[in-house]
Amino acid sequence: MKRVAIIGAGWAGCAAALTLARANANASARGEKPTSITVFEAAKTPGGRARRVDKGERSFDNGQHLLLGAYTRSLEMIRSLHGARLHEVIDQRPLALVAAPGNPERISVQAKRLPAPLHLLHAMLTARGLTISDKLSINLWCARTLYGSLDSTAHAKQTVAELIKTQPARAKTWLWEPLCVAALNTPAERASASVFVEVLRRSFLGTAEASDLVIPRVDLSALLPQPALEAVVRLGGEVRLGEPVNKISPGSDGSGKTRIVLRERDEVFDDVIVAVGPQHIDRLLDDCPRWIGAKATLSSFSYEPISTLHYEFLAGLDPESSPMLMLDGEPGQWLFSHRLSNGQVRASVVISAHYREGNADELLADGLAQLKRSFPVTKPLWQQLITEKRATYACTPAQTAKLRAIPKSIGGVHFAGDWCVPELPATLEAAVISGENAARQIIESSHG
Known part of the structure; x- marks a missing residue:
């Protein structure tokens, strides 16, 4: 029986495992020999950099992630896992880029349920806070x-x-720059224009739903990784949470197989999907000559952080009408809020592409002061700072070019992760696409 290992149970690894497991079920139905699938994950909770964190009596995400209606591959997988319960796990609504109250320069761009591209034309023509000249310039630029x-x-x-240097100042400050840092997690002065344009094209030139904002109603592990792994187990696969892989090396018998080194033993697989963050690949792969180039390129990468300031309030926010708002960047750029089952409001202030050394209490106090400038909130019942210093790779023109040059499959080792789809930024969509692609490459090779 052919053996496949998936190392890493982030969104890419879970997508790869689910794709292989479903192909296995179809193969078995045709009377073909199935493939053995084993998922290894060092953490006890699946999801990688987009997962649930359990701390005391509370659970929260290690970072706020937003999907777009244009992210069809991830949404299709989520839909396939949740079926009729889809509305319980995601909140999908028309594009709304609205600044929090209290900002004198605030703008509001909101799309209606109209056929594309009328929905965006209407949104821009009716946008508040932009002059007629601003709107004309934006439309001509688009x-x-x-x-x-x-x-x-x-x-x-x-x-x-x-790319946006000819745009009006207000459009740059309150439209393009916030969209850039939200989509690419890289400041506009360093971010790749080609990747930004690709995101805009997928969102604005597709169906009306392509520009929708898709906000999770459940924690990120429950949205895709956890149900995906449960499906893998039901379909005969094996999932080993809390079992790290120490090293990957070529098999010693010349068969082309790959050996993985665990804490207590070694195991040999026909194919291995490496679905860990790019910063871990240099440590994980041994110094086999065939891997040296990819290891050297990935080890030279730079990364961008994301800090999330979580608060809980009794009142003062209205998450039902405005679950996502733009902030003034002092310190956060975006606010996400939702109502908890106990009636309290969880507010998450997101600071993208910027890491501030210093006392966590000071940063939490600054975030609270920012909220108080816009909302009648009082002292929070609870607060928590979560920082991912290497949340995403820096989506710069130079690094995007390097990513395009790295082979995504070398012998029996296949890479999966948001960095494997360089035409997109480091997103959940890129992670899912890469996992599916790696799995399909193995499936196709099995069929000759």
Whole structure:
């Protein structure tokens, strides 16, 4: 029986495992020999950098993640796992880019349920806080940039700041720069213009639903990783949470198989999907000559942080009408809020692409002061700072070019992770796509 190992149970690894397990079920139904699937994950909770954190009596996400309606592959997998309960796990609503009250420069861009592209044209024409000149400039820029050359290299060396330099100041400050840091987790002055344009094209040139905001109603582990692994087990796969892999090396018998080193033993597999963060790959792969190039490139990468300030309040926020709002960047750029089962409100202030050394209490106090400038909130019942110093790779033109050059499969080792889809930023969608792609490559090779 062919053996496949998936190392890492983040979104990429879980997508790969589920794709293989479902293919196994179809193969068994046709009377074909199934493949043995084993998932290894060092942590006890699946999800990787998009997972649930349990601390005391509370559970919260290690970072706030937003999906777009254009992220079809991840949404299709979520839909397949939750079925009729989909509305219980995600809140999908038309695009709404609204600044929190209290900001004198605030704007509001809200789409209606109209056929594409009328929904976006209506949103821009009715936007508040923008002059007629601003709106005309934005629409002309979109027409020229998004409907222009579809050559993926057209903006390969440009930054987003260079791309939007002719836009009005208000459009840059309250539209393009917030969208850039939200989508790419990289400041506009360093972010890849080609990746930003690709995100805008997928969101704005597709169906009306493509620009929707999709906000999870459940924790990130429950949204996809946990039910995916439960399905893998039901379909005959094995999941080993809390079991780290120490090293990956070529098999010693010349068969082309791959050996993985565990705490107490070694195991040999026909194919291995490496679905860990790129910063861990240099340590995980041994110094086999075939892997040296990929290891060297990935070990040279730079990363961007995300800090999330979580608060709980009795009142003062209205998450039902405004679950996501733009902030002024002092210190957070975005606010996500939702109502807990006990009636309290959980507010999460997101600080993207910026890490501030110092006392956590000071940063939490600054975040609370920012909320008080816009909302009548009082002292929080609970607060927590979570920082991922390497939340995403820096989505710069140079690093995007490097990613395109790295082979995503070397012998029996296949890479999966958000970095494996360089035309997109480091998103949940890129992670799911990469996991499915790695799994399908193994499936296709099995069929000759």
